[in-house]
Amino acid sequence: MAIYDLVATTAFGIEAIAAKELKELGFKDLQVENGKITYKGDEKAICMSNLWLRCVDRVYIKLGEFKATSFEQLFQGVKKIDWANYLPENAEFPVADAKSVKSQLFSLSDIQAITKKAIVEKMKENYSVSWFNEGGAYYPIHVAIHKDIVTVHLNTSGTALHRRGYREKGNEAPLKETLAAALVKISGWTKEYPLVDPFCGSGTILIEAALMARNIAPGINRKFAFEDWDIMPEGLFKKCKKEAYEVIDYESELKLQGYDINRRSCGIARSNCELAGVDDSVHIQEMDMRNLSNKRKYGYIICNPPYGERLNDIDEIKVLYKDMGISFEKLPYWNKFILTSNEDFQIFYGRRSSKNRKLYNGRLKCYFYQYFDEKRC
Numbered sequence: 001m002a003i004y005d006l007v008a009t010t011a012f013g014i015e016a017i018a019a020k021e022l023k024e025l026g027f028k029d030l031q032v033e034n035g036k037i038t039y040k041g042d043e044k045a046i047c048m049s050n051l052w053l054r055c056v057d058r059v060y061i062k063l064g065e066f067k068a069t070s071f072e073q074l075f076q077g078v079k080k081i082d083w084a085n086y087l088p089e090n091a092e093f094p095v096a097d098a099k100s101v102k103s104q105l106f107s108l109s110d111i112q113a114i115t116k117k118a119i120v121e122k123m124k125e126n127y128s129v130s131w132f133n134e135g136g137a138y139y140p141i142h143v144a145i146h147k148d149i150v151t152v153h154l155n156t157s158g159t160a161l162h163r164r165g166y167r168e169k170g171n172e173a174p175l176k177e178t179l180a181a182a183l184v185k186i187s188g189w190t191k192e193y194p195l196v197d198p199f200c201g202s203g204t205i206l207i208e209a210a211l212m213a214r215n216i217a218p219g220i221n222r223k224f225a226f227e228d229w230d231i232m233p234e235g236l237f238k239k240c241k242k243e244a245y246e247v248i249d250y251e252s253e254l255k256l257q258g259y260d261i262n263r264r265s266c267g268i269a270r271s272n273c274e275l276a277g278v279d280d281s282v283h284i285q286e287m288d289m290r291n292l293s294n295k296r297k298y299g300y301i302i303c304n305p306p307y308g309e310r311l312n313d314i315d316e317i318k319v320l321y322k323d324m325g326i327s328f329e330k331l332p333y334w335n336k337f338i339l340t341s342n343e344d345f346q347i348f349y350g351r352r353s354s355k356n357r358k359l360y361n362g363r364l365k366c367y368f369y370q371y372f373d374e375k376r377c
């Protein structure tokens with residue numbers, strides 16, 4: 001086993017939640033920065049991070065970091081990396097992603113082309129061949145340049161981790177699974193409490209809550225790039241997956257309910273719950289949130305209502321948020337959590353939140369308004 005510098009990337013605003021997840025997996029000495037957490041780990045760490053992290057976008061191995069203000073420096077820096085330690089001769093190694101911020105090198109297509117050329121040159125030396133067929137396992141490479149500092153990464157996840165494999169059908173404006181998981185974590189909800197999403201759409205928040213409550217690894221039903229890599233010891237990932245199946249909690253009784261005014265959305269939510277294997281844990285029903293009621297004194301509402309981003313939606317949104325205030329306050333001791341990009345939400349809702357947190361839903365700046373109302377009694 002080797003020790004790698006690993007980087008878990010997250011959406012802005014949920015780094016601390018992701019860092020907590022990493023600590024819970026047993027990782028120490030985390031370096032938390034904007035949108036990423038750096039830590040050290042071996043091959044098992046790569047398996048466990050991809051399989052278990054709920055709020056992380058991708059897990060990378062950091063291969064090199066150097067300064068480059070010219071393409072020649074970029075070429076030489078990339079060529080210095082011992083590529084043959086990672087890539088076999090038949091590897092497929094696209095420079096799949098490049099970013100550049102506040103740097104002299106900014107043409108992404110050129111950065112990708114030069115990086116690829118440098119890797120090929122180094123591999124030619126390593127393997128004493130002049131051409132690579134790239135017919136083998138997939139090794140996506142990522143180059144990021146920030147203020148002229150280049151970081152070269154190998155993407156162990158492949159497709160982003162929010163793609164758990166259960167959302168075949170999307171509703172309009174579905175939440176990313178990683179953000180939905182972060183909302184549930186921030187709320188502090190635990191499985192003993194009922195959880196209601198009155199604007200459930202395709203059901204993402206409830207599915208993520210069910211996966212957490214049942215202790216189902218979010219990556220259990222998908223494939224990762226690293227699975228086919230030569231650096232991974234034979235059988236290691238299979239063992240991690242087997243252990244993940246053994247710790248699933250099939251017994252706990254869950255009270256998860258989703259409502260949506262749109263019949264089609266309810267159908268999508270039900271089929272997504274089925275694909276995620278949590279359809280026995282989540283009840284979905286067509287209903288206007290204005291008719292919300294619940295017999296239980298305590299519980300959690302977590303939701304992502306329409307934001308009213310278009311100008312002509314504003315009046316409708318004001319009425320919707322006002323009606324949410326009336327409807328939700330009929331459950332006075334329930335904790336309530338609402339994600340919206342609307343800065344005036346609290347005014348329309350009719351009450352100041354106990355706390356609010358800035359989060360990004362894609363590129364859109366949002367606020368997670370939090371009402372801790374269990375404390376009221």
Ligand SMILES: C[S@@+](CC[C@H](N)C(=O)[O-])C[C@H]1O[C@@H](n2cnc3c(N)ncnc32)[C@H](O)[C@@H]1O
Pocket residue numbers: 171172173174175176198199200201202203204205259260261262265287288289290304305306307
């Ligand atoms: C932003 S989407 C929610 C997306 C959801 N979080 C997901 O991941 O798919 C908002 C949802 O609110 C629903 N909706 C709008 N007005 C509603 C109302 N008065 N009562 C219940 N649902 C409503 C819409 O049909 C839509 O599915």
